[in-house]
Amino acid sequence: MSEGIRLTKEQEKARNLRSWAIAFGLFAFVAIVFTVTVYRKMQELGIDAVS
Amino acid sequence: MADIGNTQAYEIRPALPADFIALLKPRVMSLVVFTALVGMLAAPGSVDPVLGVISIFAIALGAGAAGALNMWYDADIDAKMSRTAKRPIPAKRLYAKDALAFGMFLSLVSVMMLAASASYFAAGFLAFTIFFYVVIYSMGLKRRTPQNIVIGGAAGAFPPMIGWAVATGGVDMNAFILFAIIMLWTPPHFWALALYKRSDYAIAGIPMMPVVKGAKSTRVQIFIYAILLAITVSLPVFTGLGGVVYAIVATISGAMFLLLSYRVLSSRAGDDPGDAKADLYAVKKGDKAARNLFAFSIIFLFVIFAALLVEHGFGGYVSLPFAVFQGAL
Numbered sequence: 287m288s289e290g291i292r293l294t295k296e297q298e299k300a301r302n303l304r305s306w307a308i309a310f311g312l313f314a315f316v317a318i319v320f321t322v323t324v325y326r327k328m329q330e331l332g333i334d335a336v337s
Numbered sequence: 338m339a340d341i342g343n344t345q346a347y348e349i350r351p352a353l354p355a356d357f358i359a360l361l362k363p364r365v366m367s368l369v370v371f372t373a374l375v376g377m378l379a380a381p382g383s384v385d386p387v388l389g390v391i392s393i394f395a396i397a398l399g400a401g402a403a404g405a406l407n408m409w410y411d412a413d414i415d416a417k418m419s420r421t422a423k424r425p426i427p428a429k430r431l432y433a434k435d436a437l438a439f440g441m442f443l444s445l446v447s448v449m450m451l452a453a454s455a456s457y458f459a460a461g462f463l464a465f466t467i468f469f470y471v472v473i474y475s476m477g478l479k480r481r482t483p484q485n486i487v488i489g490g491a492a493g494a495f496p497p498m499i500g501w502a503v504a505t506g507g508v509d510m511n512a513f514i515l516f517a518i519i520m521l522w523t524p525p526h527f528w529a530l531a532l533y534k535r536s537d538y539a540i541a542g543i544p545m546m547p548v549v550k551g552a553k554s555t556r557v558q559i560f561i562y563a564i565l566l567a568i569t570v571s572l573p574v575f576t577g578l579g580g581v582v583y584a585i586v587a588t589i590s591g592a593m594f595l596l597l598s599y600r601v602l603s604s605r606a607g608d609d610p611g612d613a614k615a616d617l618y619a620v621k622k623g624d625k626a627a628r629n630l631f632a633f634s635i636i637f638l639f640v641i642f643a644a645l646l647v648e649h650g651f652g653g654y655v656s657l658p659f660a661v662f663q664g665a666l
Contacts, residue, residue, distance in 0.1 A: 300351035307354035315446065318391055322453045325388055 352435065356425040360408050360436050361401030361443075368638075369400035369496045375642045376500025376515055379578060379649040384504045391454040392503045396496060398447035399463045403470040403492070405440030409433050410475045417541040420534065440471075451503075459502040466495040480542065483549040490523030491516075497642075511578040514569065521566040522638055525559045525598060529631035532556070532607030533624035552607030559630070563598030567591040570641055579645060586644035590637050597633050600626040 293301065373396045377384060384392070408415065408424055416427035425431040444467050452460035474489030494516045501512035524546075531538055531545040532552060538545040547555045570587045573579030579587065606627035 297351045300353050303354050304352065307357070315450075318394070318450060319453065321387065322391055322450075325385060326453070329385070 350430055352425075352431050356430045357405075357439055359425050360405040360431070360439060362404030362408075363401075365404060365493075366397050366400045369493075370397045371639070372515070372519065372642055373397075373496040373500035373503075375646050375649070376497030376512065377504045378500075379497075379511070379515070379645050380501045380504035382504055388454045389503065392451055392459070393500070395447045395450035395454060396463060396499055396503075398443055398450065399467055400496070402440050402443035402447055403467045405436050405443065406467070406471040407475045409436040409440060410471065411479070412436075414480075414541040414543060418537045420537060451499075455503040456506050458506060459499055462495065462499050462502055466492055466499065469495070481544065483544050483546045485544070486527045487524050490520050490527075493523060494519035511573065511576055514572045514576065514578065517569050517572075518566070518641065519638070521562055521569055522634065524562045525566065525594075526631065526634040526638075528555050528559050529601065529606075529627045529634065532601070532627040533621070533631075535607055547607045552605075555607060556602045556604070560598045560602040563595050567595050573645070580648045582648050583641075583644040586640050590640050593633065594630075594637050597626070597630040601630050 370393055374393055377389060377393065408426055411421075412424075412426040412433050415421035415424050422428065426433050426436055444464070448460050448464045448467075451463050470489070470492035474485065474492055478485040478489050497515035497519070498508050498512045501508055501515070528546050531547050532555060535545070535547045535552070539548045546558065550558075570591050574584045574587065604623065604626035606624045609621060609623060
């Protein structure tokens with residue numbers, strides 16, 4: 287049996303919230319980098335992104 | 338209950354995402370977003386809407402990163418002042434080292450994101466702004482000189498220039514005017530606050546102007562900066578950056594700023610150190626002129642930039658009559 291810290295309900299809930307926030311942040315970052323890359327490429331190729 | 342298998346004990350309440358968001362100074366961030374957006378839209382040329390939104394988001398992240406790093410460094414003095422004691426680190430909702438890591442990480446992400454969405458120049462400018470706010474202002478000036486917010490005010494004045502750089506790839510005279518407006522607005526704004534929160538700053542050992550030079554000298558300097566500011570806000574009318582809406586707004590709000598500054602000058606605001614525990618807008622009778630100027634200064638900056646946003650963001654036709662008039666001169 288390992289000797290560690292047992293999280294309280296409050297600590298466990300806070301950790302889950304932080305994990306969700308990190309997941310959301312990573313997803314948003316990847317989405318933004320992808321969008322920027324696509325738009326930049328479209329500009330280079332002379333494609334109008336709005337139309 | 339989960340067993341996480343390590344021996345590091347929690348000494349403080351477990352941090353929530355909201356605590357990390359508080360590190361970003363959302364109110365300051367909203368001002369940065371607003372002024373950067375105006376800078377971007379007021380600049381000549383056009384910006385791709387999607388890349389523009391992402392660029393503004395990157396600038397906002399950079400501002401948040403600077404706020405987090407500032408809270409990391411200033412945690413000791415934040416704990417002493419009533420206005421800042423509830424921030425996440427002094428309130429023991431976050432470890433200082435977590436704020437440092439968060440701020441550094443966001444700084445990198447924001448600069449890289451702006452480099453991708455706008456240009457290396459704009460990204461370099463954002464990186465310099467974060468450096469200026471954290472190292473030059475927070476670490477260097479804030480605790481050493483009463484000119485702290487005069488020079489440090491540049492950090493808050495850079496965002497419209499960054500927005501301008503996003504749109505044009507560089508900066509010009511009009512971008513410098515936007516910078517100068519915020520730079521000259523900063524001293525009267527913060528010194529008005531410092532006049533009636535003087536004891537708060539004194540307890541924390543921050544050499545704000547009223548603490549070091551006294552209330553009377555501060556009142557005089559506020560009035561001098563108000564004159565310079567009133568002149569500077571009129572400049573966009575002559576360079577063509579501002580049109581008829583801007584001219585009306587700048588004239589009225591500039592006159593109002595001067596009037597309120599004169600009332601501070603002729604008052605006894607700050608003569609009594611006051612109560613450090615009082616609410617931000619709670620004020621003694623003698624300090625009301627300073628409180629009024631502080632409150633109005635926030636509205637002032639908003640309406641000045643909003644006028645430019647109306648003219649440049651919602652159709653050039655708003656400025657057309659005045660542009661014709663300027664062309665006739």
